[in-house]
Amino acid sequence: MRRIGRNSFTEIYFRGCNPSFIETSDGYVMIDSPQQPMDALRWRERMEEKAPIRYLINTEPHGDHISGNAYFPNVKVVGHVKLKENFQRYLNQFGTMEEKRERMKKSDPDSVWLVGHPDYLNPKAPELTFTDKLTLHVGQHTFNIIHHPGHTGPQTSIHVPEEGVVFTGDNIFHKCRTWLQECDPWEWLAALEAIDALDVEVIMPGHGDPCGKAYLKEQAQIVQNWIGYIERFVDRGISADEALKEPLDVKRQDPYPMGQNLFEHEERLNGMIMRNLHKRILEKKQARAS
Numbered sequence: 001m002r003r004i005g006r007n008s009f010t011e012i013y014f015r016g017c018n019p020s021f022i023e024t025s026d027g028y029v030m031i032d033s034p035q036q037p038m039d040a041l042r043w044r045e046r047m048e049e050k051a052p053i054r055y056l057i058n059t060e061p062h063g064d065h066i067s068g069n070a071y072f073p074n075v076k077v078v079g080h081v082k083l084k085e086n087f088q089r090y091l092n093q094f095g096t097m098e099e100k101r102e103r104m105k106k107s108d109p110d111s112v113w114l115v116g117h118p119d120y121l122n123p124k125a126p127e128l129t130f131t132d133k134l135t136l137h138v139g140q141h142t143f144n145i146i147h148h149p150g151h152t153g154p155q156t157s158i159h160v161p162e163e164g165v166v167f168t169g170d171n172i173f174h175k176c177r178t179w180l181q182e183c184d185p186w187e188w189l190a191a192l193e194a195i196d197a198l199d200v201e202v203i204m205p206g207h208g209d210p211c212g213k214a215y216l217k218e219q220a221q222i223v224q225n226w227i228g229y230i231e232r233f234v235d236r237g238i239s240a241d242e243a244l245k246e247p248l249d250v251k252r253q254d255p256y257p258m259g260q261n262l263f264e265h266e267e268r269l270n271g272m273i274m275r276n277l278h279k280r281i282l283e284k285k286q287a288r289a290s
């Protein structure tokens with residue numbers, strides 16, 4: 001557990017995303033939920049011993065940010081309207097509940113009995129949604145919840161001015177591999193500029209250590225490197241399948257290693273990134289030509 005503001009804390013060593021919380025004078029506000037069921041329950045019990053949890057705000061629809069919501073059955077979940085619409089599809093992205101339980105027998109045996117447990121059958125999609133922006137006041141704290149599409153369509157930043165902190169989800173991967181498998185890269189670059197314009201000292205990324213605004217340039221450069229790499233294939237009329245056959249030196253686009261227990265996905269990730277960007281860059285080129 002790491003303190004990142006006067007009343008803000010995060011956990012960067014869990015498997016999955018960096019779940020965080022702010023301790024207000026009227027209870028807790030959580031940002032994303034711990035991915036592993038046992039981590040989620042330990043967190044909840046420690047918090048609820050001290051004060052109630054008022055809200056759980058999701059930054060994005062990827063499973064490592066939302067699958068722990070189920071273990072907070074009495075907490076009001078907040079998320080972008082498109083996150084709510086697509087909640088079940090994203091939850092099932094990495095398999096059915098049965099498949100998850102089987103995988104967990106190896107990866108996290110302590111959590112197996114909690115998968116599909118009758119007390120936690122509601123997956124807890126957002127109840128409170130927004131389109132562009134939503135402001136919540138809890139105790140003495142303000143939560144500016146802002147739509148910043150990029151890494152995903154419903155991507156959301158939570159700016160807490162009293163703490164000087166913004167929580168960005170995976171619009172920022174701090175010194176670990178950037179996942180661009182479904183992003184709109186141009187929206188992502190615009191989101192990084194919008195984050196830069198916020199009055200904050202600390203940026204809490206979806207993965208990696210907390211950082212400052214100095215890293216935003218580097219994050220933008222990684223997105224731009226990938227765009228440039230794929231554009232060269234598109235310009236030469238090379239399809240995504242053909243491009244994937246060429247040797248890929250990922251380090252030229254992104255110098256950082258895979259984070260938080262995700263190494264097994266590395267090869268599949270590169271393929272997903274290349275297909276996504278190839279499709280988007282080709283579409284953009286064709287739209288310009290017509």
Ligand SMILES: [Zn+2]
Binds near residue numbers: 060
């Ligand atoms: Zn993500």
